[in-house]
Amino acid sequence: MSVEVSVLDPAALTEEDVDRYHALVTSAAAVDRPENPPLTRAWTHSWLTTPDTADRTTLYWSARLGGSIAGVGKLVLPGHENGRSAEVDLRVGPEQRRRGVARALLAAMAPAAQEHDRVTLFSWIVADAPPAFLAERLGAEIVHTNHLQVLRLDGGGADRWRTPEPAGYRSVRWIGHVPDDLLELFATAKKAIQDAPLGGTATQIPVWTPERIRAAERDLAARGVERRVVVAVHEATGEIAGLTELQFHPERPRVGIQQDTSVRREHRGHGLGRFVKAEMLGWVTATRDLRPELVMTTTATQNAHMRRINEELGFELARRIQLAEIKTDALRAALG
Structure with a gap:
């Protein structure tokens, strides 16, 4: 069964569409970020309809398997000093993984990034999780690691x-x-x-x-x-x-x-x-x-001083988050 990828227009989303995407992103979050509070439907709607500004443009794609939503991709195009980079954010349902959904989304997103003169793609991914494994297979480099620390009030x-x-x-x-x-x-x-x-x-x-x-x-x-x-x-x-x-x-x-x-x-x-x-x-x-109820903060692994301050205030380590980067043309070559 092949993956079908299409551009997603946030303005055309129906309430039923939001429901379907919400089911997908919450199931993915439950696997990848189990310590986080459950995502609300309002969060999903906001994530899918991020308004453009003078310093940010956002593009979206949807992936389907057998007619059902299997994944969604978001490409954020920042401005100013990061005007040659783009951020990739992928959400794939747990049952649809290892079926080429993420690769199909990336294959659609990389050319769009190049059309906007973005030479580097980056993504914040959970360490030791499927997105990190895919990034490694595609040749992305882990250039930075943060500690996610949480304080439960x-x-x-x-x-x-x-x-x-x-x-x-x-x-x-x-x-x-x-x-x-x-x-x-x-x-x-x-x-x-x-x-x-x-x-x-x-x-x-x-x-x-x-x-x-x-x-x-x-x-x-x-x-x-x-x-x-x-x-x-x-x-x-x-x-x-x-x-x-x-x-x-x-x-x-x-x-x-x-x-x-x-x-x-x-x-x-x-x-x-x-x-x-x-x-x-x-x-x-x-x-x-x-x-x-909860405060979440990310601190560079190298920043032992700030991590120690957070610990003194009651924050606990939840997970490590890594910044993966790859040149856009290198990604296209890796995808074939």
Whole structure:
């Protein structure tokens, strides 16, 4: 039985289509990511209809076996410094694996990537799982490894996160829009993440500017994502010395997704990374209408310092996630 692949138009999805794709992605997630909270139908709908922005275009393909949905592929085309790369995200039902579904999807996606001048393809995959085995067979290189750490919140009080402010610093926090008077300082502080270990990946960390921050805020607001930010302000200079960001998506409102945590080089050694993360956890657990159940964060395997901070705060290792990369023309050659 041959695999039939076609372009998927998110605008043409019916409610029945979403139901079928939801059944597929949840069955795949149960096998590949069993420790994650169950995916909601709203999550599937959001994943299938990611809106395009000035910094991101998304293309989709559907694969069928015998007329039934067997897999779905998503090709994300980032802009700016990553304008020559594309991210591949494949979901294949467990019962349809080892039947050529993923390869058929990749065979359709690789030419499209080349049409958009993308010379490198990358994908975040679960280590020691079928996607990793396929990546190895196709000749992809594992260029970076993250530890996924999770914190399960049991409803305990926010006092357990209480941490004294480091001498000479104070915390400031907000939801969504960066205050205008802090925007330039926040953009400068976010550049501290540039020295995070990334292995040999071709993928570049965004260089944040005030304009890009405002564009990202508009994108998050349009998707109903709540972003909370805690920063440590240096009293003597007024500059933002450290920061942490946490997102809550409407399709999984009880799950906090950790974004950047970084400290400017000249302010390291004062415990600011642990301080801002503890402040964030105390804040969200004390927010009655939020009631978070789980916080998820990924940290580079090489970043032992941040992994240790997470462990001290109660995070536990869930799994390793690897970044696989391959040149687009090399993938096409491997697929034959």
